[in-house]
Every structure is written in C-alpha cells, then in structure tokens.
Amino acid sequence: MASALSWNEIRDRALKFSREWAMASRETAEAKSFWDAFFEVFGKARRTVAAFEDPVRNLKGQYGFIDLLWRGVLVVEHKSRGKDLAKAHTQAVNYIQDLEREGRGVEVPRYLLVSDFARFALHDLEEGTTDEFPLADLHKHIRAFAFIKGEKPVRVDPEDPANIKAAEIMGGLHDTLKAGGYAGAPLERFLVRVLFCLFAEDTGIFEPCAFTSFIERRTAEDGADLGVHLARLFEILDTPPGFRQRNLDEDLAAFPYVNGQLFRERLPFADFNRAMRTALVACTHFNWGRINPAVFGSLFQSVMEPGERRQIGAHYTSERDILKVIRSLFLDDLKAELEQIKADRSTRRKARLEEFHDKIARLTFLDPACGCGNFLVLTYRELRLLETEVLNLLHGGQGNLDIAALARVSVNQMYGIELLEWPARIAEVALWLMDHQMNQVLGEALGNYFVRLPLESTPHIHCGNALRMDWSEAIAPGKCSYILGNPPFVGGKFQDGEQRADLRAVAGETKNSGLLDYVTGWYFKAAGFIQGTSIVAGFVSTNSITQGEQVGALWNALFRRGLKIHFGHRTFAWESAARGKAHVHVVILGFGAFDTPVKRITDYAEGGEHAAVIQVKNISPYLVEGPDSAISNRSKPLCDVPQIGIGNKPIDDGNYLFTPAQKAEFIKVEPAAKAYFKRWIGSEEFINGIERWCLWLGDCNPSELRAMPEARKRVEAVKDFRLSSKSPPTRKLAATPTRFHVENMPKRPFLVIPEVSSEKRLYIPIGFLKPDVLCSNLVKIMPDAAVWHFGILSSALHMAWVRQVCGRLESRYRYSSKLVYNNFPWPQEVSEKQKAAVEEAAQRVLDVRKEFPGSTLADLYDPVAMPPKLAKAHAALDKAVARCYRKEPFRSDRERVEHLFALYETLAARGAQPILKEK
Numbered sequence: 001m002a003s004a005l006s007w008n009e010i011r012d013r014a015l016k017f018s019r020e021w022a023m024a025s026r027e028t029a030e031a032k033s034f035w036d037a038f039f040e041v042f043g044k045a046r047r048t049v050a051a052f053e054d055p056v057r058n059l060k061g062q063y064g065f066i067d068l069l070w071r072g073v074l075v076v077e078h079k080s081r082g083k084d085l086a087k088a089h090t091q092a093v094n095y096i097q098d099l100e101r102e103g104r105g106v107e108v109p110r111y112l113l114v115s116d117f118a119r120f121a122l123h124d125l126e127e128g129t130t131d132e133f134p135l136a137d138l139h140k141h142i143r144a145f146a147f148i149k150g151e152k153p154v155r156v157d158p159e160d161p162a163n164i165k166a167a168e169i170m171g172g173l174h175d176t177l178k179a180g181g182y183a184g185a186p187l188e189r190f191l192v193r194v195l196f197c198l199f200a201e202d203t204g205i206f207e208p209c210a211f212t213s214f215i216e217r218r219t220a221e222d223g224a225d226l227g228v229h230l231a232r233l234f235e236i237l238d239t240p241p242g243f244r245q246r247n248l249d250e251d252l253a254a255f256p257y258v259n260g261q262l263f264r265e266r267l268p269f270a271d272f273n274r275a276m277r278t279a280l281v282a283c284t285h286f287n288w289g290r291i292n293p294a295v296f297g298s299l300f301q302s303v304m305e306p307g308e309r310r311q312i313g314a315h316y317t318s319e320r321d322i323l324k325v326i327r328s329l330f331l332d333d334l335k336a337e338l339e340q341i342k343a344d345r346s347t348r349r350k351a352r353l354e355e356f357h358d359k360i361a362r363l364t365f366l367d368p369a370c371g372c373g374n375f376l377v378l379t380y381r382e383l384r385l386l387e388t389e390v391l392n393l394l395h396g397g398q399g400n401l402d403i404a405a406l407a408r409v410s411v412n413q414m415y416g417i418e419l420l421e422w423p424a425r426i427a428e429v430a431l432w433l434m435d436h437q438m439n440q441v442l443g444e445a446l447g448n449y450f451v452r453l454p455l456e457s458t459p460h461i462h463c464g465n466a467l468r469m470d471w472s473e474a475i476a477p478g479k480c481s482y483i484l485g486n487p488p489f490v491g492g493k494f495q496d497g498e499q500r501a502d503l504r505a506v507a508g509e510t511k512n513s514g515l516l517d518y519v520t521g522w523y524f525k526a527a528g529f530i531q532g533t534s535i536v537a538g539f540v541s542t543n544s545i546t547q548g549e550q551v552g553a554l555w556n557a558l559f560r561r562g563l564k565i566h567f568g569h570r571t572f573a574w575e576s577a578a579r580g581k582a583h584v585h586v587v588i589l590g591f592g593a594f595d596t597p598v599k600r601i602t603d604y605a606e607g608g609e610h611a612a613v614i615q616v617k618n619i620s621p622y623l624v625e626g627p628d629s630a631i632s633n634r635s636k637p638l639c640d641v642p643q644i645g646i647g648n649k650p651i652d653d654g655n656y657l658f659t660p661a662q663k664a665e666f667i668k669v670e671p672a673a674k675a676y677f678k679r680w681i682g683s684e685e686f687i688n689g690i691e692r693w694c695l696w697l698g699d700c701n702p703s704e705l706r707a708m709p710e711a712r713k714r715v716e717a718v719k720d721f722r723l724s725s726k727s728p729p730t731r732k733l734a735a736t737p738t739r740f741h742v743e744n745m746p747k748r749p750f751l752v753i754p755e756v757s758s759e760k761r762l763y764i765p766i767g768f769l770k771p772d773v774l775c776s777n778l779v780k781i782m783p784d785a786a787v788w789h790f791g792i793l794s795s796a797l798h799m800a801w802v803r804q805v806c807g808r809l810e811s812r813y814r815y816s817s818k819l820v821y822n823n824f825p826w827p828q829e830v831s832e833k834q835k836a837a838v839e840e841a842a843q844r845v846l847d848v849r850k851e852f853p854g855s856t857l858a859d860l861y862d863p864v865a866m867p868p869k870l871a872k873a874h875a876a877l878d879k880a881v882a883r884c885y886r887k888e889p890f891r892s893d894r895e896r897v898e899h900l901f902a903l904y905e906t907l908a909a910r911g912a913q914p915i916l917k918e919k
Contacts, residue, residue: 005043005449010149013041014139021135024117025081034117035068035076041138042148049208050074056098066095071107072202072287073147079116088114089121096125106169106286111147146444147289149204166291169283170195176279182270188422190267192429193234194283196258199433202289203440205451207254212284214251215277223272226280231269238263240454259454262429293433294319294377321540321574322378325484325588328567328600329538331382334360338386342393350394357390361408366475367485368466368522370416373427375485376459377434383409384438392445403450407442410457411435415475417466424461431459467502467521471529483526483537489584490518512553517544520554527561530593536566538590543571546587546623548807549819552630555621558591559628565599566590568623569611570894572604585811587623601625603894622804624894626901631805633818638907639826642784644753644817647682647775649742650694651730653721655714658693666695670710676700682776683754687765689856694774697738705738744781747771751785753793753821754778759811762866763799763874765857766790767846780817788835791842792826794874795881800896825903827884834884841877848873 005013017037024030032052039046050070055063068076077092079085092112099108112123121132122144131144170191177187200206214233219226236244237258244253272280323331341352360383367375387409395401411431418424432455443450462474466487471477490499499518506524507513519541526537545554569588588602599619602611620626637643650656657680658666667674673695680694697705697715705712715737722734733741753766755778768790775781782789792798801824807814815821827834848870849860860870882890885903890896 005149010042011139011142014142017041018135018138021117030117031067031078035078039148041142042145044148044208048213050076056095056104057102058094058098059101064095064098066092069107070109071285072290073109074111074113075109076113076115079114081117083116085114085116085119085121088116089123104285106165106282110287110290143444149449166286166288169286173276173279173283176276177270180271180273180276182268185421186267186270189265189425190270192425193263194280195288196262196429196432197233197237198283198286198288199291199436200258201284202287203436204449205436205453206256210254212281215281215284218251219277221277222274223277226272226277227270231267234263234267257454259456261458262432262455291433292319293430293437294322294374294381319378322375322486323382324569324602325375325486325538325540325590326379326382328569328588328590328602329482329484329536330363334386338389353390353394357387357394357408360386360390361410361413363481364413364415364475364479366415366417366471366480366483368417368471368474368483368525369485369487370418370424370427370461371486372423373414373416373430373459373461376414376416376427377430379484380409380411380414380431381434381438383413384435384442388438388442388445391442395446397447399447401446401448403443403446403448404452406446407439407450407452411459412457414459415480416459416461417464417469417471417474418461419463419465421463424463427461428459465502467506467525471525477529477531477533477535480529480533480535483530483535484539485522486540487519487522489542507557510553510557512549515550515553517542517550520545520550523554523558526591527558527563527593531561532593534592534594536590536592538567538588540574540586540588543585543587544808546571546589546621547804548814549633550807551621552632555628555630556632562593563591564593564595564628565619565621566592566596567600567602568619569602570604570623589623601894603892620901622897622901624804624898624901626898627905629905631819631823631904633816634822635818637822638824638904639828641789641826642782644751644780644782644821645744646742646755646777646817647744647779647781648740649777651722651733651741652718655717655721656695656697658695660691660693663693666710670708672704672708673711676711679773680776681752681769681773682778683756684778685776686752686754686767686779686857687757687861688858696774698740698743700738742777744783745771745774746781746783748783751782751790751793753780753782753815755780755815757813757815759803759808759813760863761861762796762863763794763861764802764813764815765861766793767849767857780815780821787839787842787846790846791838791877792881792884794842794845794877796874796878796893797881797885797890797896797900798824800893801900803893804897823904825900825907827881828903828907830884834880837880838877838884841873841880845870845873845877 021034021037024034035050035052036046039049046068050068052068053065054069055065057063066075067078068074075092075095077088077095079088089112092114096108096112099105110124110126112125114121114123118135119132120135120138120141121130122141123130131141133141173194174187174191177183177190182190197206197211201209201211214229215226219229233252233255236248236252236255240257240259270276338356341349341356344352363383365376365379367373370376387407391406395406414431416424416427418427435452435457439450439452460474462469464473495503495518503513503516503518503521506521507516510516510524519539522539523545526539529535530537544550567588567590571585571587574584574586599616600613601616601619601623602613604611616625618625618627620628621630658677663677667677676696677693678696680692682692684690685692695711695714697711700711705715719734719737722730722737725731730741733739749768749770751766752769752775754764757764768785769775802813802815802820805823806820807816848867849857851869852860852867859865860867879889885899890899
C-alpha cells in the first residue's frame with residue numbers, strides 16, 4: 001500500500017532533509033541522491049514513480065536527457081548551487097515541447113520543478129501558479145507537493161482536455177480489443193476494471209506505477225500471456241489478505257483487497273496480441289488522477305458507441321448545469337444552515353455541528369434516469385465537501401485521527417435506476433473514484449493519509465426501465481430524501497413504439513396524453529412515489545413542458561395529485577458538450593407533494609450565464625409567479641375582440657397552386673384563366689415575400705369553366721384526388737371540386753398572423769392584406785381588424801405571452817387561435833387617449849415598413865438586420881401598449897408574463913370587462 005505518513009510526519013522529515021542537504025552544491029555528484037531523499041520525505045521510493053536521465057529527441061534530431069521525469073506528473077531540472085533557475089525552467093519547458101512533438105503527449109507533466117539545492121521553484125502548468133522558496137523553508141511549503149503523496153485534489157473542470165484525452169486513449173484500447181474478437185458485456189466490464197486500476201495507481205489506492213509495472217515487467221511483449229495475468233490480478237483484487245495463498249507472487253500480494261463487487265464476476269480471458277498490449281501500455285502512461293469522475297463516465301460510455309465517437313465528449317452534462325439542480329434542491333440550504341452553525345458562538349456549536357453531520361450522513365438520493373451517474377457523482381462530491389468542512393471544524397489540528405471512523409458520508413447513500421447495464425456499472429465506478437478523491441481531500445484537511453479500502457460501501461444502481469418498474473424496488477419512499485436527474489428528452493412525435501407504450505403505462509388516463517414528451521413519464525412516476533412523504537424532486541426537462549398545450553395536459557393532472565412547484569429555473573441553454581454547447585433549451589423544476597413557504601424562480605439572461613433569483617408566493621407551471629393551474633384551449637376569445645380563424649384549405653393535391661413561371665405557362669395555353677388567378681399567401685410566403693398563385697374557380701360559372709379545357713383538367717384531377725381519400729368527409733368534397741374545404745375570404749382589408757415563425761425574432765411579423773389575396777390555412781386571419789388590434793398583437797407584451805403559452809414546431813413559434821389568441825388578456829378599461837396613442841404608434845410601425853419596399857418582413861424583422869428606425873418605432877409601440885396595462889414600465893418578459901397571467905386569472909374568473917372606458 002501507499003505510504004500512510006501524516007502531514008506532521010512529512011513536515012518533520014522535510015526539516016531533517018533541509019538540514020541534511022544544506023551544504024550540497026554539485027549537480028553531477030549529488031543531484032540523484034538529493035532527489036531520492038526528497039521523495040523519501042513523502043514516503044515514496046523515487047524509482048517506483050520517476051526515472052533519471054529520460055531521453056527525448058529535440059528539433060535537431062539530437063537526444064537530450066531530462067534530469068528527472070515522472071510521466072504525466074512531474075519534470076525536474078536540476079542545476080548546481082547558484083546557477084540560473086530561469087535557464088533551468090526554459091530547458092525543462094523545451095523538454096516538454098519535445099515530448100509533445102515526439103508523440104509522447106500523455107507523458108507531459110502537470111508540474112515543473114527546478115532547483116539548485118538551495119532554492120526550489122515549483123510551477124503548476126495547468127493552474128499557471130508558481131511557488132518559490134529556499135531549501136530551509138521546504139517544511140513551510142510542503143503542501144504544494146501533495147501530488148507526490150497522491151492527495152492533491154484534481155482540478156474540477158469538465159472542460160479539462162485531460163477528460164477527453166483519457167476517453168480517446170480508452171477508445172483506442174476498446175477498438176483494439178474488439179478488433180481481436182473480445183466484445184460485448186465482457187469487454188465492457190473488462191474496461192471498467194482497467195479504468196479502476198489505472199486510476200488506483202495514479203491516486204494512491206495502489207502503489208505508484210504498480211499496475212504499469214505489473215504489465216510491463218510480468219507479461220510478454222507479444223501479449224500472449226497478458227489476458228491470463230490480468231485475470232489473475234482481478235482475482236487477487238477480490239480476495240481478502242487472509243484468504244490469499246501463502247506462496248502468492250510478491251508483486252500480486254502487494255495489491256490491496258478492493259471488494260465492492262467490482263472484480264467478483266469471472267470474465268472470459270482476453271486473448272491479447274502485441275498491438276492490444278501496446279494499447280494497454282499506452283493507457284498506463286496517462287495520468288489518470290487528473291480525470292473528473294463527474295463527467296468522465298459519460299465520455300467513457302461514448303467510447304462504447306461508435307456512432308457517437310466522432311463527437312466524443314458531446315453527450316455529458318456540464319457540471320455547471322448539474323449544480324443548478326443540486327444547489328436548488330438541497331445544497332444551498334445545507335450550506336446556509338452550516339454557515340448559521342459556524343456563526344454560533346454558544347456552547348451548542350459543537351453539538352449543532354455533530355447534528356448537522358448526522359443529518360447529511362442520513363440523506364439519500366435517487367436518480368431514476370442515472371445514466372453514467374453524473375448527477376449522483378456530483379451530489380456525492382458536494383456532500384463529502386460539506387462533511388470535510390464539518391470534520392475540520394470539529395477535529396482540525398488534533399492529529400492522529402481515525403478518519404475512517406469519522407467519515408460517515410458514503411456512496412451507499414446514492415441510488416440510481418438505469419435501463420442499460422453498461423452505464424450502470426460505469427456509474428458505480430465513477431462514484432468509487434469520486435469517493436477516493438474526496439478521501440484525499442479529507443485526509444489533506446485533517447493531516448492524515450486516508451484511503452477507504454476495502455470498498456465496503458456500494459452505490460445502489462439498479463438496471464431496469466424506470467417507467468415500468470416500481471421505484472420502491474430501488475429505495476423505499478420513506479427512506480428517500482431527494483429525487484434528481486435528467487430524464488431523456490424525446491418529443492411526442494419522435495417517440496418509438498416502446499417509448500409510447502412506456503408513457504401510456506404511467507399517463508395513459510391523462511387527457512391529451514398524446515401531446516406529452518417522454519420526460520413527463522418521470523414526473524408522473526415521481527408524483528406517485530412521493531405521495532405522503534417529504535421528498536423533493538428536481539428534474540431537468542426541455543422547456544416544452546412549460547409552454548403550449550402540453551402544460552395543460554401535464555400540470556393540471558399533477559396538481560390534482562397535490563403536487564406543488566418549489567423552485568424553477570426558467571429557460572436556459574443546456575450545456576452538454578465538451579467541445580461546444582448543445583442546441584437544447586431546458587428548464588429545471590423542483591416539486592414535492594407538500595407546500596413550502598419559500599419558493600424561488602431563477603431567471604437567466606441571454607446565454608444562461610447570469611441569473612437573477614426571486615422569491616415568490618407561488619410558482620405556476622409557466623415558471624412565473626401564479627396559481628397552480630394551466631391554460632387550456634378556449635373556443636372564443638376571453639375578451640371583447642374579433643375572432644380569428646385560419647385561411648383557406650384547398651385539399652387539391654397542389655392542382656390549384658402555381659409558381660409565377662407555372663402560372664405564366666398555364667396562361668399561355670389557357671388565356672381565359674388569367675382572370676381567376678389570385679395571390680396565394682401562407683406563413684412562408686407572407687414573411688419571405690415568396691410569390692405564389694392560386695387558380696380560384698369557386699366563383700367561375702359552368703359555361704366559362706367548360707370553355708377552359710386546361711382548367712377543367714385541374715378540376716377533374718382535384719375531384720379524383722378527393723375521391724381516392726380514405727376520409728369520408730374528403731370524399732364528400734369531391735362533389736364540389738372547385739370549392740375549398742375551408743374558405744375564408746374577407747371582403748375588406750384583414751390582419752394576417754403567420755402560424756409558424758422563427759423564435760429568434762423579437763416580434764412575429766404580422767400585417768394587413770387586401771381582399772384580392774387568398775390566404776392558406778397556414779396563417780391566422782382577422783377579418784374585422786383595426787390598427788388598434790395590430791398594435792396590441794405587435795407589442796412586446798403580446799410576444800411575452802406568445803413565448804410562454806404557444807406551442808412549438810421544433811423551436812419555432814406555432815401560433816394558435818384557441819390557446820394563444822383566445823386566452824390572451826387584452827388591456828382593460830383603456831381610455832380613448834391611451835387607445836389613440838397605441839394606434840398612432842402602430843401606424844408608425846406600418847409606415848416605417850413602407851420605407852423599405854425592397855425588403856421582406858424576414859429582412860425587416862431579422863434580429864441583426866432590423867432597421868434602427870423600425871426598432872425605434874416598435875419600442876414606442878411597446879411603451880404605448882404597456883401604459884394600457886399599468887403605469888409602471890415592465891423591466892423584463894418575466895414581469896410582463898406575471899402581469900398577464902394575473903390579469904388572465906381575474907378575467908377568467910369573472911368575465912372580461914370592456915376594453916374601453918365608458919365616456
């Protein structure tokens with residue numbers, strides 16, 4: 001086992017070392033002995049971790065020799081007393097560059113140390129820090145060398161290239177083994193074991209380089225006996241010392257008993273060849289102590305998915321975003337509680353700290369879609385950091401502590417459900433790796449080496465379909481403290497048959513359950529599991545569950561089960577890639593089957609980096625302050641305003657629709673048809689200025705139609721198309737083939753609202769058209785519209801409502817009559833002066849548009865190219881509309897939406913009031 005020296009012992013050794021070497025001066029004569037003794041200060045034999053005079057070729061092709069190299073960890077350049085350390089530093093940097101150029105990147109160290117016996121300069125190349133001091137002060141700076149002892153905590157950075165590099169290295173081993181015929185579940189379990197061994201020798205669980213040395217010294221270079229030796233090693237790692245054979249090889253006997261069931265199953269031998277052994281040896285040259293278990297699990301899983309290999313690293317969830325869930329769910333409250341205890345100067349302080357420690361040691365966490373365990377790993381890390389702080393407050397500075405007895409937070413507090421066994425096993429190992437890293441942190445804080453072997457505590461990761469199994473098979477509801485996770489995102493239209501069946505099993509009796517995303521299944525399962533408990537759940541979900549028709553289908557059902565939303569994070573971009581950000585917009589919702597007096601909403605600025613947290617009385621499913629209810633479709637407008645409907649729906653198989661070229665060609669052969677062509681406008685045509693035409697023959701008398709044989713062919717084709725339909729109503733329409741299925745042709749100018757438009761625009765481009773234009777069913781039209789209506793619907797207030805309430809086609813707005821327009825709360829008791837101000841500002845918007853005759857609405861409302869003049873006109877309109885709702889200006893969309901929802905509740909409860917004040 002690795003040295004168990006305490007920091008007090010190491011400090012004493014450092015003092016003796018400083019005195020012993022105080023007069024050393026000659027590099028060639030004394031340097032090697034100096035560094036051997038230096039490593040002994042930390043209880044390490046230098047020869048087991050580092051080599052002298054390691055050769056590396058420079059740019060000229062000549063070999064230089066590194067004074068001392070600990071691959072992946074430390075490079076040392078030593079000079080005689082009084083020599084220039086800056087020159088030594090430059091020389092060491094050149095060696096590092098040579099290593100990179102020679103393809104030995106995995107050997108590049110994190111630390112660079114230069115010395116002339118009398119002085120030290122330690123450079124952390126990742127953190128960019130330098131610690132310089134004289135030999136006599138070594139004992140004061142000893143903690144800077146904690147990495148030698150194996151206790152330096154890894155830099156918690158999900159973007160650390162080491163994580164991706166490690167996965168790529170493991171990917172090379174995976175591919176080599178698979179190419180040799182070792183595949184499937186044995187390969188998966190084999191790689192998990194290898195990962196543990198690699199991590200163990202780089203972090204002090206094993207002796208440094210023990211696994212590497214075993215492979216390089218005890219196995220043949222052609223790999224013929226490597227599989228047998230590894231199988232024997234795995235067996236030893238699962239055998240307690242008292243049960244090992246007396247004649248066991250001493251190299252194998254040096255390995256500790258691991259337990260934890262990681263090595264229990266007997267795997268088929270992996271028959272290695274030279275290439276396969278070389279791939280494994282390459283893995284050993286990487287410093288695995290640098291990996292972050294919180295994200296590496298998902299990177300490791302991607303190794304097993306060849307279809308995803310080209311985007312390796314693109315599917316783990318960022319630590320930043322996982323912490324948003326963890327902090328809101330429990331961590332912020334626990335930290336605040338600990339700060340209160342720390343501020344207590346009474347005699348109760350120690351007892352309160354012990355009670356707090358008991359509390360966090362009893363907490364249990366369930367991730368019912370745990371994947372590779374990212375949420376559980378980070379949850380465990382944060383609990384251990386809290387425990388370390390508590391134990392340091394209680395016992396720091398006492399020395400000779402039994403840390404194993406004091407440390408009570410363990411991985412057996414973590415529970416998970418995962419569909420596939422491979423990521424479930426990765427989750428277990430990732431938790432063990434994090435446990436060891438946190439043991440290092442705790443040991444460093446309390447001044448004693450601490451490793452928790454054998455692995456007596458085991459995380460509870462269950463394989464199964466979380467929407468089919470009873471969650472109490474994983475953990476009893478009465479034992480569970482929190483539920484958290486990131487269930488899979490699959491929209492209602494993209495689910496496969498099995499997923500639809502899963503959702504029916506948990507939400508089939510819910511009205512409009514066909515609208516629900518797959519993620520909602522976890523909400524229904526959680527709602528049943530937490531009944532009668534104090535469990536709080538926090539899930540990440542696509543923001544579709546807080547907008548559109550799905551809100552009513554999901555949340556009205558959950559509210560009937562007594563659920564209350566405790567906290568919410570409004571829409572932000574979900575970061576889930578090591579090399580970029582995923583284009584997924586999500587929300588976080590925390591809920592329980594009981595009420596809580598403190599409810600918080602987190603609102604994000606563009607990009608999701610900066611957030612404002614507000615405390616509210618109640619949180620609606622739209623993640624604004626509001627009641628426990630969701631808006632449902634309404635057949636007529638809530639307020640006294642004109643109704644809107646769809647345009648025309650031909651059901652003509654395209655026979656009546658023409659491009660300009662097709663129209664011109666048709667008129668050449670059928671000149672009389674020219675009088676029956678009308679401009680055809682749908683959402684795309686209206687916004688992008690696309691020219692299309694419709695041959696409208698509904699008003700054509702029979703004699704004229706008979707005189708146009710080409711037009712008659714079109715009518716006959718429409719009749720045949722309708723007759724061939726499986727729908728009885730469509731077949732019935734064949735009797736009137738010149739008419740449309742839906743006809744909406746206003747006799748005076750009318751307002752047009754595109755049904756689908758980009759979510760990137762600040763405003764949906766709406767406008768007026770003349771009656772000589774025919775609109776398709778892909779736009780909404782208001783026949784009786786006035787400039788007043790245009791002004792309200794073109795305002796920031798209405799757009800805030802749209803963004804929150806409307807459904808989406810992909811991410812684009814899908815404007816609906818029954819859900820969006822009919823429920824919109826128009827301003828009440830508006831004065832004539834206020835109305836006139838809106839009309840004047842709205843007309844100004846229309847007038848400014850006319851000043852750009854060559855620009856389409858897409859051009860004018862492009863978020864980048866929008867003319868400043870038009871933006872200014874809209875800003876004035878926004879102010880005029882806002883004053884119709886209240887005197888104070890609105891500072892954000894959240895304020896607008898909260899005001900609109902409050903007004904909606906009032907109007908829905910009592911019926912809408914007149915929009916204009918009585919004179």
